Amino acid sequence: MTLAGLSLAYLRDRALNTALNILLLTLSVATLVILVLFSSQLSERFERDARGIDLVVGAKGSPLQLILSSIYQVDVPTGNIPLATVDMLRSDPTVAEVIPLALGDSFRGYRIVGTEAAYIDHFGGIIAQGRVFTGNHQAVLGAQVARQTGAGLGQKFVGSHGLSGDGHEHAETPYEVVGILAPTGTVLDRLIITPVGSIWAAHGFTPPAAEGAAEAPAHTGHDHNDHDHDGDRHQDHAAEDHDHGAEGEHAAHGGGELEVTALLIKYRSSMAAVRLPSFINKQTQLQAAAPAVEMTRLLSLLGVGIDAVRAFAVLLMATSGLSIFVALYSALRQREGDMAMLRVMGARPPAIFGHIILEGVLLAAAGALLGVAVGHGVVAAAAATFPQLQDMGLTGARFEPAELAIVLAAIGMGALAALIPALKVFRVDIARTLADTR
Amino acid sequence: MTTTAEPLIEVRDLRHDIAGRCVMAAPAFTALRGEHTLLLGPSGSGKTTLINIITGLITPSAGDVKIDGKPMSALPAAQRDQLRRRTIGVVFQTLRLIGALSVRQNLALAQTLALGRSDPALIDRLIAQVGLTHRADARPRELSQGEGQRAAIARALCAQPALVVADEPTSALDDANAVAMADLLLETADATGATLLIATHDNRLRERFSRTITLAAPGVSA
Numbered sequence: 001m002t003l004a005g006l007s008l009a010y011l012r013d014r015a016l017n018t019a020l021n022i023l024l025l026t027l028s029v030a031t032l033v034i035l036v037l038f039s040s041q042l043s044e045r046f047e048r049d050a051r052g053i054d055l056v057v058g059a060k061g062s063p064l065q066l067i068l069s070s071i072y073q074v075d076v077p078t079g080n081i082p083l084a085t086v087d088m089l090r091s092d093p094t095v096a097e098v099i100p101l102a103l104g105d106s107f108r109g110y111r112i113v114g115t116e117a118a119y120i121d122h123f124g125g126i127i128a129q130g131r132v133f134t135g136n137h138q139a140v141l142g143a144q145v146a147r148q149t150g151a152g153l154g155q156k157f158v159g160s161h162g163l164s165g166d167g168h169e170h171a172e173t174p175y176e177v178v179g180i181l182a183p184t185g186t187v188l189d190r191l192i193i194t195p196v197g198s199i200w201a202a203h204g205f206t207p208p209a210a211e212g213a214a215e216a217p218a219h220t221g222h223d224h225n226d227h228d229h230d231g232d233r234h235q236d237h238a239a240e241d242h243d244h245g246a247e248g249e250h251a252a253h254g255g256g257e258l259e260v261t262a263l264l265i266k267y268r269s270s271m272a273a274v275r276l277p278s279f280i281n282k283q284t285q286l287q288a289a290a291p292a293v294e295m296t297r298l299l300s301l302l303g304v305g306i307d308a309v310r311a312f313a314v315l316l317m318a319t320s321g322l323s324i325f326v327a328l329y330s331a332l333r334q335r336e337g338d339m340a341m342l343r344v345m346g347a348r349p350p351a352i353f354g355h356i357i358l359e360g361v362l363l364a365a366a367g368a369l370l371g372v373a374v375g376h377g378v379v380a381a382a383a384a385t386f387p388q389l390q391d392m393g394l395t396g397a398r399f400e401p402a403e404l405a406i407v408l409a410a411i412g413m414g415a416l417a418a419l420i421p422a423l424k425v426f427r428v429d430i431a432r433t434l435a436d437t438r
Numbered sequence: 439m440t441t442t443a444e445p446l447i448e449v450r451d452l453r454h455d456i457a458g459r460c461v462m463a464a465p466a467f468t469a470l471r472g473e474h475t476l477l478l479g480p481s482g483s484g485k486t487t488l489i490n491i492i493t494g495l496i497t498p499s500a501g502d503v504k505i506d507g508k509p510m511s512a513l514p515a516a517q518r519d520q521l522r523r524r525t526i527g528v529v530f531q532t533l534r535l536i537g538a539l540s541v542r543q544n545l546a547l548a549q550t551l552a553l554g555r556s557d558p559a560l561i562d563r564l565i566a567q568v569g570l571t572h573r574a575d576a577r578p579r580e581l582s583q584g585e586g587q588r589a590a591i592a593r594a595l596c597a598q599p600a601l602v603v604a605d606e607p608t609s610a611l612d613d614a615n616a617v618a619m620a621d622l623l624l625e626t627a628d629a630t631g632a633t634l635l636i637a638t639h640d641n642r643l644r645e646r647f648s649r650t651i652t653l654a655a656p657g658v659s660a
Contacts, residue, residue: 001544013538346524
């Protein structure tokens with residue numbers, strides 16, 4: 001039995017008090033750990049998905065919505081824009097790359113993105129099986145899509161209208177899986193990639209392009225197709241080879257200009273950043289949104305909430321520090337006789353001081369480590385329960401350096417809480433204590 | 439260690455004042471190894487003060503104490519603690535067993551503090567000697583007064599100190615138990631080779647000890 005063993009014995013001796021103090025600290029540490037995991041993993045994910053994209057061009061509406069829908073594939077698109085915009089921007093010398101996106105359909109909750117092979121390259125996607133699409137009605141599956149749906153090469157599937165997966169099915173234009181991507185850790189993992197032409201075809205024919213805000217469960221009331229038609233239809237797709245077979249089915253779309261949902265743009269020169277957004281925003285149908293600006297705005301909005309929760313967690317931690325202090329202080333008052341006896345048995349004051357500090361540190365360390373475990377458990381459980389969080393790339397299996405700082409801070413606080421009670425050992429009058437406390 | 443010829447306790451001209459008032463004045467005496475000594479005196483005669491000076495817990499106002507040849511009262515605090523740790527075991531009337539630990543763990547802690555290691559075989563032997571084998575894993579609060587007293591004696595002896603100091607070890611006991619306790623102290627001390635110094639106002643113990651020092655209440659003696 002050593003003094004360290006005695007520290008443990010004292011903690012065990014008042015087990016309920018010890019457990020409550022550990023619980024209190026566990027809660028505050030877990031809250032902080034959850035915050036750290038959420039904010040670091042989400043902001044990293046945000047950053048990774050938006051890397052290399054300088055500007056997003058889409059239909060007028062909320063710029064944040066445009067960014068969320070076209071980069072992160074989480075919100076509903078703002079609407080559609082004329083296909084002509086692609087050529088207009090590609091001819092701009094300050095623009096390095098334009099990747100068109102046609103959104104609006106999904107398969108079992110996974111979004112079907114009509115785009116070009118450059119989209120896959122942008123995220124560093126590597127074909128794990130099969131090949132990249134070469135024509136319409138061919139699809140390349142993201143790693144997560146392939147895993148979750150169990151789809152293999154050569155299999156056919158039918159996209160459904162809308163992004164929620166309960167829209168009507170485009171049964172007449174099935175897709176064939178021609179390739180499966182290796183995991184990238186980006187939004188690409190949960191997308192189904194196909195040529196833009198497939199989306200046009202799925203929506204009946206060449207003319208009406210991908211339907212942007214296609215959350216409507218069925219093909220009713222597609223009024224958004226009506227307001228941006230300028231009469232000069234079919235102008236851009238003369239060379240396109242589209243399947244008109246289903247045209248009757250999509251009569252509601254009857255004759256529209258070819259459209260896409262959004263364009264991802266990389267600048268060639270910094271001139272573009274100065275000129276392009278204002279130029280685009282002057283167009284009646286278009287808006288330009290910079291991912292960096294919008295995400296900063298979003299994070300600063302979320303940041304207020306995160307700061308509030310963090311302040312609460314820190315307050316909770318201070319409370320648990322105070323609780324450890326009160327527990328040790330009152331316990332040591334009752335143990336003054338023990339302390340005097342330890343001195344009589346030959347223990348030096350620094351050794352007893354260390355033994356009391358150790359008691360605070362053991363409490364804090366138990367609470368801190370338990371808090372980290374609970375924090376990761378909660379994040380893992382949240383990711384397992386809510387698919388959206390998993391889509392965001394949230395995982396309980398990754399540790400952040402900031403957690404070490406939290407654990408050290410908690411342990412330091414435990415030591416600090418024990419400090420004042422422990423200092424008493426240097427002042428205790430052994431003879432008087434032994435005489436008094438009978 | 440030191441030679442056996444040197445007295446284990448040597449007290450000379452010892453006096454202690456608190457706030458200018460003399461609370462204890464001890465006659466000069468020595469105790470050799472194996473010379474069990476009874477320190478008798480009425481309440482207020484300063485027995486506990488003398489015990490505290492001998493064990494190095496307080497510094498006397500005048501005079502000096504040598505324990506095993508070393509000047510306890512003149513040593514700096516750290517060396518005083520070391521001398522006490524190595525040479526002296528203490529039994530208090532209030533026992534001061536550590537409540538969070540079992541009897542066995544109390545002994546193990548005392549041993550580790552004194553020797554830097556614990557000797558389970560010796561602990562078991564001592565527990566058996568004081569008749570607590572069946573209570574070895576009990577907490578102090580689960581023990582009777584007599585059992586607790588025996589545990590405290592075993593603890594004082596478990597580092598095999600040269601000197602065991604007991605302050606009023608029998609005052610809470612009835613006649614039969616007081617004598618039995620004194621016998622147990624003498625027996626276990628002899629078994630471990632320790633010398634006893636027992637401070638008491640309990641005349642029942644007088645017949646058990648060949649050597650008695652009497653402490654008079656200060657102001658009365660001179």
